[in-house]
Amino acid sequence: MNILILTVFSLISCTASAEVADKIQSYQGMWFSALLLAALLGGLSYLRPLFLIPAVATFLFFAYGYYDIASDHTIRQLVLAEMGANYFILGYFSSFTLLATAVFGAVFSRLRNKHAPKTQSSNEE
Secondary structure, eight states: OHHHHHHHHHHHHHHHHHTHHHHSOOHHHHHHHHHHHHHHHHHHHHHOGGGHHHHHHHHHHHHHHHHHHHHSHHHHHHHHHHHOTHHHHHHHHHHHHHHHHHHHHHHHHHHHHHSSOOOOOSOOO
16 A cells, blocks of 8 residues: 555656646747737837836736746756746746837837927917
């Protein structure tokens, strides 16, 4: 009976390490979600620069997710073994792309408003 219990417990860690890639985003999912949110928040920050605030919050949320995975030694080793060394680099880069797109949207909005032609009001009586 003890040998059966030891065998079961020894197989649990092997099963857990084989399933890490199923629990985290793939490379395609990482970039799809980052680019989709970058397009959405970049467009919104172009229309209203105030949308830069949720873009920064979303960037911090994404970057912290990759930092959280990287800071845990066991999970980091399993992710590096299954997904490769570029997983964390590309994760941070994809979240930075989200922030950069929103910042560019807000900057171009300012440039658009700065160079917009001045119109005279028709309130003359």
